[in-house]
Amino acid sequence: MQHLSARRRAALSVSALALMLGTAAMAQDRHAFFGETHVHTSWSFDAYIFGNHVTGPAEAYKYAKGEPIPHPLGYDVKITTPLDWMGVTDHSEYAGVVRLSNDPSSPISKLPIASQLKVKDAADIQRIYLWLGTSMIEMKPVEALVQPSISDTVWKANNDAANAANEPGKFTAFCSYEWTSNPDFRNMHRNVFFKDCAKVPDRPFSSLESQAPEDLWDWMDKQREAGNELLAISHNANLSGGLMFPTEVDFKGRPIDQAWADSRDRNERLTEMKQIKGQSETHPLLSPNDEFANFEVLNYLLGDPQGQFVTLAGSYIRQALKDGVAMQGAEGYNPFKTGVVGGSDSHNTAVPYRQENFFGGHARLDGTVKERMGGHNFAGMDVRFENPAGLTGIWAEENTRASLFDAMQRKETFATSGPHIRIRMFGGWDYAPDMTVNADWVQAAYQGGVPMGGDLKPRGGDNAPTFVVEAVKDPTSGNLDRIQIVKGWAKDGQSFEKVYDVVWAGERTPSPVDGKVPAIGSTVDIANATYTNDIGSVQLTGTWTDPDFDPSLDAFYYARALEIPTPRWTTIQAKELGIAPPEMVAATVQERAWSSPIWYTPAGDARGVATGRTVASLKEGGATQLTTDELNQLIAGRFTWVRNTVTGGVYKIQWSKEGQMLIMNVDPRIPQPSEVGDIAQGSYLGHSTAYQIRDDRIVTNFGNREYDIAVYKVAGGAAGGAAKAEGYVAARSNEFGFANYELIPAPVFLGTEVKDAVVPTGPVAHP
Amino acid sequence: MRIELTADDMKQLALAQVAQGLPLPDGRQLQALAEQRVMQRILAREAAAFGLDRDDDVIERRLAQKMDFLLADLSQLNPPTRDELAAWYADHAAEFTQPARASFRHVYFSPDGLGGAAAEAAAAAALPAIAGLPASSPALAGVGDRFMFQDYYGGRTAEAVGKEFGPEFAAAVFAEMPGTWAGPIRSGYGWHLVHLDSLEPARVPALDEIEADVRAAWTNARYKEIRERAEDDMRARYTVVIPDLDPADLGLAAPRGASAPGAGLGQ
Known part of the structure; x- marks a missing residue:
């Protein structure tokens, strides 16, 4: 009943084949090991203040191995399915000092400064949190608290706990910590993982030393030179206010260049797709054609600053991957070739991974069902928007620090929204479309291509690459709906995305209108918060060859597997309380898994000669930039028809004299470039946005960021790639120096498929 | 009243400094540390006399x-x-x-395609045909569907089996008789016929x-x-009095997550 149903038929002699292949089975023997990259214990200054006083790293490891441990509020919590590995990531800033100041047996409690850190009542929580937190934001460390005699002790105890919990082959505990840079309430946090606990430095690099990721990377480079392998995982890009994935200048205001891209790639191998505070894959306004993008969006900045809110650009991973391939084409480097992981960011020591076992992530601030369902306003965040932790899968040979770390380095990792969904993806040029009927297809996939996280080696010719994907459900969770491949590509500084359904459960036919496989339906009984596995598949396996491949364009591909709909935790806990599920969050969710991407970068000659106009080539050809006055004359109180020269898409923009613009006649079939929002829907609904004309530019806004448009007048007959006839060409500020828009006369027809239509002549009654 | 530091006290003062990564104190520093300690004791006694320790x-x-x-x-x-x-x-x-450890072989019947009931029926129908076969029989290769992980699991605890197949399957396998084919047993993936080779009991x-x-x-x-x-x-030596109060009657507000700038940071 599956889309590619030949899958199992020829699978008879499994063991015989495995025997024949014998020794070459190394790559095939990679297993999915599930673990945690991001958890805090009472040793983190904020976790202690939130009310997590009792449990430390040792208890975190116990919890991961399946033993019950106390929630900070006193009741026992137990993991649904034990993990294979974990790294406890307490904040390096002020690590342990709050806990130790409150522990009369510690030497730290005897220091004069300790009296300022004693938590006696609720007011102290606020006072200490603000004091330490603000010192971090303002980079003014409290000297008495950052003495080596304090921080070194805590770091050593943290690593001792990891060593005690580490059981090679059975459970891996990493030495790790969180670098907590939070400039101006923008989350720039990174978790740092060390390969070998025997080589860790005396103390970790903290954000009190520098809030610039570039300085963290420099420190990491020095560690690596000294023989200490390590990598960083950025997290909560969704709360970074656009700072996580910059495209123009780095944290220090220097232009992003090859060296910056190299440094980031060397050190920051992975990024976090999802955690308790939302997902960072993408946003419905960045991916308006992705009907599954509306999943656990969290519109929030840490610290709830007044007058500031999220920025969409620079805050989501798919957009960063798209910007990365656009920069590869336009600038020659890609700073954002990142693999993906999931994490929790729980501050409870214990972590809730499942909707049916959700106990919050912030001790007493979301630890009871009434507090959660009452919508506690926790520092500006309605806790009903929290959701279970994400999870990381690693494809590795064995469950040891070295093997898992090496797999993280090569980005053979995937993220899930919480359940133990296994997802695989390989890309190659010669994969047979029916290769998965063979029991040893994984072996063949490794031999003939690259796994997730890899680069497709360019090969001449026009043949498209083939991808093979497989997902297996979590045996204790929902069945699978489908596997999709998300493709991103770039041309002339513009980047695009498309989501392809590759293999799906049940007999469903893609829509003849948009080619999408219809929704699987739902077995969820919302009132009773139950579902059944009567729909969906246990396992989905398939191959897919890119039907739109262009060997001259940079591209990336990643796989996404979706479960069937199941009840969200708010629906389950509403049932417990006998109240209606809250309307501000979805009643059901489709849990999911995301693979790390595979990239395609054209070899030098395949890339071909750039055909697009650039601002530089326009100026060279004698084009002149319109002034503020000229722009006002050209557009204010008028409409303009515009053609995107990359896509061929044509649309009309209405510019009101009062500063409102409305894009109209948008054809949803033509892909739109990045960061324009859902303009097809806006065109249909008549949803206008503001614009201004100043400093010789049209200034527009999307997702709390400014996008400028410069318009150039091109003289007739100009050579060198410029327009042949006199006209106007425009450049948008996020397209890396390309000028991809031209003003055109109103078209007679707006359709794209019927080519020979003619409007009959003769008198027509006016409508 | 008398305060006396012993030679051991002096040694401890010096050690406390060394333990914090500082150099060994010289004579003057040691005297200063001693003076601080003496003053600490005096203040502590005076404070106790005032009842400040209560x-x-x-x-x-x-x-x-x-x-x-x-x-x-x-x-x-x-x-x-x-x-x-x-x-x-x-x-x-x-x-x-x-914990007990089980070694078992299994044949898988997937619900993908015809559904769970058909998979269960197929498994039940296949059982008589393989009932007499040893777990190593090559004839098993033609039975059932390809399983995505392993066909044979050696020496696994119930927890490990539960992690791979779901806890109910683990419980069912551990309840089987060794040396025979049994089933259909349901897992999180569908239905299985299971040959329990050996069950090393908990010991x-x-x-x-x-x-x-x-x-x-x-x-x-x-x-x-x-x-x-x-x-x-x-406790038996004390008479303990604790008022029986409802928290709501304490006249206190619950601790609030703040909305002032700076709070909520570093989560």
Whole structure:
């Protein structure tokens, strides 16, 4: 009943084949090991203040191995399915000092400064949190608290706990910590993982030393030179206010260049797709054609600053991957070739991974069902928007620090929204479309291509690459709906995305209108918060060859597997309380898994000669930039028809004299470039946005960021790639120096498929 | 009133400094440290005379913890003889049980395609045909559907099997009779016929194998026992009065997550 149903038929002699292949089975023997990259214990200054006083790293490891441990509020919590590995990531800033100041047996409690850190009542929580937190934001460390005699002790105890919990082959505990840079309430946090606990430095690099990721990377480079392998995982890009994935200048205001891209790639191998505070894959306004993008969006900045809110650009991973391939084409480097992981960011020591076992992530601030369902306003965040932790899968040979770390380095990792969904993806040029009927297809996939996280080696010719994907459900969770491949590509500084359904459960036919496989339906009984596995598949396996491949364009591909709909935790806990599920969050969710991407970068000659106009080539050809006055004359109180020269898409923009613009006649079939929002829907609904004309530019806004448009007048007959006839060409500020828009006369027809239509002549009654 | 520091006190003062990564104090520094310590003692005594030590939560916790350490030390005073340990181990054997381990082969019937009921029926129909076959029979290769992980699992605990197949399947496999094909058994993936090759039962190791662990557990149990008895004895000497109040009647607001800038940081 599956889309590619030949899958199992020829699978008879499994063991015989495995025997024949014998020794070459190394790559095939990679297993999915599930673990945690991001958890805090009472040793983190904020976790202690939130009310997590009792449990430390040792208890975190116990919890991961399946033993019950106390929630900070006193009741026992137990993991649904034990993990294979974990790294406890307490904040390096002020690590342990709050806990130790409150522990009369510690030497730290005897220091004069300790009296300022004693938590006696609720007011102290606020006072200490603000004091330490603000010192971090303002980079003014409290000297008495950052003495080596304090921080070194805590770091050593943290690593001792990891060593005690580490059981090679059975459970891996990493030495790790969180670098907590939070400039101006923008989350720039990174978790740092060390390969070998025997080589860790005396103390970790903290954000009190520098809030610039570039300085963290420099420190990491020095560690690596000294023989200490390590990598960083950025997290909560969704709360970074656009700072996580910059495209123009780095944290220090220097232009992003090859060296910056190299440094980031060397050190920051992975990024976090999802955690308790939302997902960072993408946003419905960045991916308006992705009907599954509306999943656990969290519109929030840490610290709830007044007058500031999220920025969409620079805050989501798919957009960063798209910007990365656009920069590869336009600038020659890609700073954002990142693999993906999931994490929790729980501050409870214990972590809730499942909707049916959700106990919050912030001790007493979301630890009871009434507090959660009452919508506690926790520092500006309605806790009903929290959701279970994400999870990381690693494809590795064995469950040891070295093997898992090496797999993280090569980005053979995937993220899930919480359940133990296994997802695989390989890309190659010669994969047979029916290769998965063979029991040893994984072996063949490794031999003939690259796994997730890899680069497709360019090969001449026009043949498209083939991808093979497989997902297996979590045996204790929902069945699978489908596997999709998300493709991103770039041309002339513009980047695009498309989501392809590759293999799906049940007999469903893609829509003849948009080619999408219809929704699987739902077995969820919302009132009773139950579902059944009567729909969906246990396992989905398939191959897919890119039907739109262009060997001259940079591209990336990643796989996404979706479960069937199941009840969200708010629906389950509403049932417990006998109240209606809250309307501000979805009643059901489709849990999911995301693979790390595979990239395609054209070899030098395949890339071909750039055909697009650039601002530089326009100026060279004698084009002149319109002034503020000229722009006002050209557009204010008028409409303009515009053609995107990359896509061929044509649309009309209405510019009101009062500063409102409305894009109209948008054809949803033509892909739109990045960061324009859902303009097809806006065109249909008549949803206008503001614009201004100043400093010789049209200034527009999307997702709390400014996008400028410069318009150039091109003289007739100009050579060198410029327009042949006199006209106007425009450049948008996020397209890396390309000028991809031209003003055109109103078209007679707006359709794209019927080519020979003619409007009959003769008198027509006016409508 | 007299304050006297001993040579050991002086040594401790110097050590405390060295332990913080600082150099050994010279003569003048040591005198200064001693002077500080003397002043600390004087102030502490004066404060106690004023009654300032009462109702101080930190002092109370510190003293309570010292009592606790004292009790912990008591539990170490009389280590058990080998015979005492053996007797205690006999009473607590269950706590040291090593879990049962199963080795099994299985044939998988997937619900993908025809559905769960058809998979169960196919499994039930296949059982008679393979019932007489040994687990290593090549004839098994044509039965059932390809399984995505392993066909044979050796020496796995119920927890490990549960992690791979779901806990209900693990419980069912561990309840099977070794040496026969059984099923259909349901897992999180569908239906299975299972040949349990061997079931190594849960076992209690001999004391010799784990004596160090048992000694640690004995000491811990002894400490708990001493502490409980000591606390009961001490509490019996007090008349304790605790008001029976509803939290709502305390006239306090619940701690609020703040909305001031800076709060909520570093999560």
